[in-house]
Amino acid sequence: QGRPHVSEMKKRVCRPWLDTVFHALYEDLKAYFAWLSEEEKWAKEDLDDVSDDELDERMLTSAEWLHRAEIAKRLQNLSDAERAFRCAAFVGTCPRAWAGLLKMYSNEGCQKETLLAAHELLDCYDAYKTTPHSSTSS
Secondary structure (H helix, E strand, C coil): CCCCCHHCCCCCCCHHHHHHHHHHHHHHHHHHHHHHHHHHHHHHHHHCCCCCHHHHHHHHHHHHHHHHHHHHHHHHCHHHHHHHHHHHHHEEEEEHHHHHHHHHHHCCCCCCHHHHHHHHHHHHHHHHHCCCCCCCCC
């Protein structure tokens, strides 16, 4: 009786930084579930019915896979993060993908996978070299 109606009450904001955190979480969840829905839709399709042009359109770049990996990592879904990092690494030479895998594997204590990721990361940097190091002294 003496209380104001819910529609008459003002929205109470705790802290601006907290609103930012919730907004970022919302955006991550929205992108993550869009990714999962897209994959679920593709899994149900018969690949014989899909044209080559449409398959090419579905191919993601390393940057897009890295974005998905970072989202999955922030949401603590490490299996999806690993899968996305691996896809980014195999789409093209992508040191950021191997660095992400290296960090994940070392944090989880996976020694063999950590060493493999370190090796692949070094190979990426070797691929970017333009001139060999020379050890000649004058």
